[in-house]
Amino acid sequence: MRNPSSSTTSKTPCCSKVGIKRGPWTPEEDEVLANYIKREGEGRWRTLPKQAGLLRCGKSCRLRWMNYLRPSVKRGRIAPDEEDLILRLHRLLGNRWSLIAGRIPGRTDNEIKNYWNTHLSKKLISQGIDPRTHKPLNLISHGSSQVNHDPVPKSNPNPPNSSSSELGEKTITVTATKNATQDLTPTNLEYHQQYQNQQAGGNCLANWRNSEGATLIMGQPSSGGNEGGYIENCNEDMFSSFLDSLINDNFLVNQHQQQQQPNNVLAAAAASADQNFSHGNIWEAEIISSMVAFGNEQNSSNNHHRHDQR
DNA sequence: AAGTGTGGCAACCGCCAGCTT
DNA sequence: TAAGCTGGCGGTTGCCACACT
Structure with missing residues (x-):
């Protein structure tokens, strides 16, 4: 594959040792x-x-x-429903390939990344849609002479608004707990402001999941402690369910997740969202808001469900 | 048939976060 | 607490197969 001597950087690659083979794997190596x-x-x-x-x-x-040998890896063409799912997840998560791959059984992050770069981004561009923001190209190009297709800086793995704009739209419809008058549809100016905020605050899901709001909603990371029943039960499943709801545009999609959501936790999370808004952490705030709304929906659903059962 | 262009994708790179010592 | 190690991630490269001229 790649020329082993092509590296010109001063850092030593992990495979630079003499005697270490590089390039394509042989069937014999695969077997071993x-x-x-x-x-x-x-x-x-x-x-x-x-x-x-x-x-x-x-x-x-x-x-x-x-990427290749794991038994669970699915080979072959990406099906239309998988493609649709990738599009939805990318609109939501940006270039978080491992997260996207985690929602598509049998597909690897590398495969999805390649498919995006070779197929989907071109498809979106041909449709007049910016593949990074999922917004019309003429909207995004405001304020600059051309659409920037440069790689996203490492410090800001998500492109500007790759997630927040979509979440913003979503939040409009569901965020009853937030200031109802707040218009979350980003204008071009807001795009710029959000981009700056994200640059400053670090716009990535991993960061968010370590944030105060995520902790409130999803619970503490497994620390061996016993922080209470809700915290114990409502973490990864909650997040997973939340993602499902966004993917499916259906906030009641996961009937298995109908657990009682303590209102004080939701209130605290809503407060955290407000705090994030006030501190300019728009992206975090919007996700937290959506999660709060999701929790409220689940509460409502639970209540109706219990009511119906009586 | 030969040369050239292009797309697909496997593999590598550098960076970073978390863990261990 | 700091340094080193390890695994994981996203970006990028470049080979190869195929299409086109």
């Missing part, structure tokens, strides 16, 4: 790796090549396993 992992399990990638007798670096082994 697959057999070793079946026998010993995943992990310990750094030491795996030596243990398995492979002349590869650990990173290369991990990548080969994750």
